[in-house]
Amino acid sequence: MKKIFLLLFLVFFVTKTWAQEYFPVNESIQNKNNNYTVFTNAVIYITPNQKIENGTLIVQNGKVVNVGNNIKIPKNAIVISLEGKIIYPSFIDIYTSFGIEKPKRNLTPGREDNIYDTKKTGYYWNESILSHLNGYETFKYDQPKAEEFLKAGFGVVGTHIHDGVAQGTGLLVALNNTDGKSQIISNKITNHFSFSRSALTNQAYPSSLMGSMALLRQMYFDLDWYKKGNSDTKDLSLEALAANEKLIQIFNSEDKLNSLRASKIAKEFSLNYILKGSGNEFERIEEIKNTNSRFIIPIYFPEAYDVSNPYLSNQIELADMRFWNQAPANPKVLSDNGIIFALTTDKLKKMEDFRINLLKSIKYGFDRTKALEALTTIPAAILGKSNEIGSLKTGSFANFVITSGEIFDEKTILYENWVQGNKYVINDINAKDIRGNYNLTIGNETLKWKIDGTVEAPKSEITTADNKKLKNTFSVSKNWISLLIKSNDTIKSNFTRLTGLVENTNTLSGKGELYNGTQVNWTAVKTSPFVAVKDTVKPEKPNPIMPTTFPNIAFGNSQKLIPQTLLFKNATVWTNEKDGILTQTDVLIKNGKIVSIGKNLSDASATIIDAKGKHLTSGIIDEHSHIAISKGVNESGHNSTAEVTIEDVVNSEDINIYRDLAGGVTISQLLHGSANPIGGRSAIVKWKWGLSPDEMLYKNQPKFIKFALGENVKQSNWGIVNPTRYPQTRMGVEQVFTDYFQRAKEYDESWKKFNANPKKEKVPRVDLELQTLAEILNKKRFITCHSYVESEILMLMNVADKFNFNVNTFTHILEGYKVADKMKEHGVGASTFSDWWAYKFEVNDAIPFNGPIMHNEGLVVAYNSDDAEMSRRLNQEAAKAVKYGNISEEEAWKFVTLNPAKLLHIDDKVGSIKIGKDADVVLWSDNPLSVYAKAEKTIIDGVVYFDIEKELEKQEAITKERNLLIGQMLQEKNKGMSTQEPTKKEKKEYHCDTLEQY
Structure with a gap:
């Protein structure tokens, strides 16, 4: 009996499907005939901007052969009416x-496995x-x-x-x-x-x-x-x-x-x-x-x-x-x-x-419309395939979606997706609406049956005569009903199974089987039609969008800042020039430059700043910094990486920029780390908070590169099981320099030879690494070298002498006091720490008198940070030169302003308060060397990038915005939307020896 019922079911199903569905499209049939499939009475979007009403689409062999209105339908065509439906390009x-x-x-992760x-x-x-x-x-x-x-x-x-x-x-x-x-x-x-x-x-x-x-x-x-x-x-x-x-x-x-x-x-x-x-x-x-x-x-x-x-x-x-x-x-x-x-x-x-x-x-x-373009015509145009995909123009692939309404309406149903003439059913386009209230009779028992939900996904509720709800599972596929009813909770296997084909939506019928195997007929007679509950809920408005700031993080500016005309009145001015420290002096800034210094200055267009009792200095310059660098301060993959440059990876979104401004820093040299003897090229930046990375780069900046000596470059402190990269010893480090400069010399000569006679000489291969090193030999690029031990300091100067160039700056240089005379003879400057020592073995001989000793020997000495936290208080670091070396306050201040400008070869533009120089100045509340001094205004090129008064306003705005966003997120959770757990982002602060893999 069951087999007969199944056979009847299949015959009935195939017959009905053939009668109601389109011509079945599959590869074997498609390859054997040239029949047309014609879709009529539809709204058709040929492109996002070209729509036709009551249109006709003709498809043959997977392609669009015609589309439009009043089109003649071919004889050998299967016609499908899509009245009330819309066709879009897929x-x-x-x-x-x-x-x-x-x-x-498949390889075991870890640097011990690195190959070079x-x-x-x-x-x-x-x-x-x-x-x-x-x-x-x-x-x-x-x-x-x-x-x-x-x-x-x-x-x-x-x-x-x-x-x-x-x-x-x-x-x-x-x-x-x-x-x-x-x-x-x-x-x-x-x-x-x-x-x-x-x-x-x-x-x-x-x-x-x-x-x-x-x-x-x-x-x-x-x-x-x-x-x-x-x-x-x-x-x-x-x-x-x-x-x-x-x-x-x-x-x-x-x-x-x-x-x-x-x-x-x-x-x-x-x-x-x-x-x-x-x-x-x-x-x-x-x-x-x-x-x-x-x-x-x-x-x-x-x-x-x-x-x-x-x-x-x-x-x-x-x-x-x-x-x-x-x-x-x-x-x-x-x-x-x-x-x-x-x-x-x-x-x-x-x-x-x-x-x-x-x-x-x-x-x-x-x-x-723009959304539809971004999913159809634009990707097609990007690929150069506009004649084949992305539209329903004649000749294109028959790739289209049939929908119940506008494709970007929430309630729209996607019925079918045709690709190259092959149909994929998403939802049954021929589904009949069986929603309503019925009397369901199964054998001799009558139940109440309510069907609601949507046409494509109806829901079922069944109750007995005494209003007891029965558990049921209900589905409709291709108009075939499948209903499973559990009528007795005390018997686990007590299920009634019903099936039937929808022919008349007012009377449903079919066959079924009770839990004991008894075959039954069932009917469901509609007693009342489905009445949709009117949606009285107004569409929910999206959350208000928070305004974008520059950068788009806390303390960002509401708009990009512009230069101002500013007149500081009655300030104590630390000029860093022969005039020394001037009292009760005015300074006028205009068009990004310092235009006048003196008493009783006036300018009708200027904003007056009362600086009485306050100190005006040039901005602090940090010769050695690693903040605001994206995805790696070290390119540690080779022992020489002269081809890489920090200019490529300046991160304008780093909050440490704003913190530096709050500490009076206006310029920093962002250096490559010290993982290799020959590191990468540096970037000199002005901290123009809110601007892009390229806008922060110092214009026409001198060319620098980072070298390194000591423990880091020979991998003695990398913390790995088996360091394998050459060099592994200090004498190996010297050989790296000698070998690479010899190669760079030969490379440079090959290009000079080619340029002198390009017709006869073979063009050399461009090598960015050797090209950079050749710039050093040609005195077009300067070296800042990470250094500690006197023997290595002398070694690099000897290598430089051998190849006829000078080392520009030894940074760290904590044993510089031992060789200050040799450094002066070589012509190299020093950028050091004020009082760091004993943090690793090669620093054991460091002393806090190092900077003053080198200064007294006649070297250009600067104090640097090499640290995100220290860079915010370099003014206090400068004061340590007074404490440890009895350096005058005026000269000590130059350790973080004019002297680093000299080391960077930009002292003609910055580093002092002088007419014609860039308006990079800081207004301090007190003597800038004092621990009580605060930077009240930090100005770069005439733009106020930090203002202590506006700082308080920003903090209040941040608190207010956080509260608003928290409220929005709580509403999301209350609505049952998915949420994610709060996680603290650990931001890595780079130092010379920071290693990571991007």
Whole structure:
């Protein structure tokens, strides 16, 4: 009996399906006929900006053959009426890893496994350059994942291997869920890059963001040289780069500042990167706009924090709370600024969040048409595939979604997603509305049956005559009802199973089986129609967006600051010039410069600042700092990394900048660490709080590089089991310098020889490392050298003498007092600590009289911080020269102002209060050498970047904003939304010896 019932069910089901459904589309049938499928009476979006009412779409062999109004329907056509439905082009996500397995690191992590030279032959020298890889070679169609994309409305995805700095090529895949070759639209369409080293290599280099940037530059220089036939050996990685130059170049920046960095490299080499962003672009929208780049933007938003515990919530930074609030507005901000971008599902925890987040961004003002463009025509245009995907123009692939209404309405249902003419059912488009109240008769028993919910997902409630609710499980698929009723809670197996096909929505019927196996018929007669409960709840307004500040963290400015005309009246002025310290003196600042110094000055346009009883000085200059550096202060992968530069990785968002300003610091030299004998190039910055990294760089700055001696460079204190990198001894350090300068000398000579006779000489390979060292030999770059022990100090001066250049500055130099006479003879300056000693073995001989002794010997001496905390009180460090060496107050103050300016070769512009110099000044409440002195105003180029009075206002505003955001997050939790636990972010503060892997 059961077998007969099943057979009848299948026959009935197939018959009804054939009668109601469209012509079944699959690869075998599609390849054997040229029938047309015609969709009529629909609203059709041919493009986001081209809509037709009551339109007709004709599809044949997976492509659109015609679309429009009043179109003649071919004879051999299957016609599907879609009255009341809307057709949209399917979405495109061009940044995924679909069908490509995530690279897995099989090596034991840890620096003890580091290698410094690749063992691979025939490829590029660095194993993070994986340009020879092709995504299609490892691609395997992932049907379960494809169905996730299809349910979200996507028809095409771009995919590639997410590993390495140069990641190889990506392919374009149609999600048509067949086994046919048509799935791969293009096996090579994109070429991918990032700043992240490969997860599959133990090659030590690069270990930092600046190392990755230098590697990219060197790669492009090598590519150009290689393409011109200058190499004697074949390099498969460079061959691939050359072959794939015309592909779409996509760069995964993953941060707003990294987007600026990638754009910088693109401009250097005349590249056109499509930048894969991170969602925080709104925080630097002006700079992002100025890149003139197109973007791929994730529609990922963080969850609210659970702030119900006030003690835990205190550890959440305002920047993170603010980003939660502001992130949903990122697409609107990008769109309003005319930035062209596509959207991606990348970074989402689950695909269902895509639609939720997209609708959220629309609530926050993102235009619906722009949203549709970002998912269709824009990604198609980026890929150069506008004639095939992204629209429903004649000739394009038949990739479209059928919906119940406007695609970005919350209540809209996605019914079907057709890809290359293959149908994927998301929700049954032919589902009948069976909602209502029924009398359900099963055999001789009658029950009350209420069906509500939605047409696509109805809900069931069954009660007995005495109003007892019965547990039941109910579903409808392709108009077949399946109902499971548990009528007796005392008997575990007491289930009644019913099934039936919906033919008449007023009377439902079918067959069933009681728990004891008895076969029964059932009927359900509608007693009253379904009445939808009118939604009286007003649409919830999104949370007010907090205003963006510059930078977008605590203590950021509400707007970018501008220079002012300022007149300080009756100040005690520490000029650092021959005039010495002037009392009751006025100083006028205008157009970013010091324009007048004297008594009884006036200017009608100036803001008057009463400085009576206060002290005005030039800004403090920190010769040796490591704050505001992104993703690694050391590029420790090689013993020489002269090719890297801190200028690439200035972090304008570091709160330590603001703290330095509060301590009167206006300029710092950001130095590479001391992990290697020859480190990276430095950056001299003015702390223009709120501006971009490039705007902070000192204009036309002298060129510097960091060298290092001692324990760090020979790995004696790296804390690893088996240090392997050369050098391992102090004499090895000397040999590194000798070898590299000899190579740089030969490199420089080869270029000079070529430039003198380019027609006869072979063009040398550009080597950024040797090029930098050659600048030292040519006296175009200065050395700041980390140093402690007198023997090594003498050693480096001897090496410099051998190659005919001077060391500019010995920094730390805690045994400088032993060799001050030799240093003066060599012409080197000293940047030291006031009184640090005994923190490691090579510092045991340090004394607090070191600075004064060198000063008295006639050296230019500065005190530096090398530390984020110390840099905020360098004024007090200068006072220690008075305490320990009886240095005059005026000369001691120069240790942190004019003297570091001299060491940095910028004393013609800064370091003293002199007419014509930059208006970098600080107003102190007391003698600046006093522990009681506070910086009341810190001014750079005439702009007040710190004002102690406004500081109090900022603190009050921060408290108010935190409370508002906490209230919003509590509302999220009360509404049942997902939240995340508060976590304290441990921010690493860099020192010379800080090692990490980016």
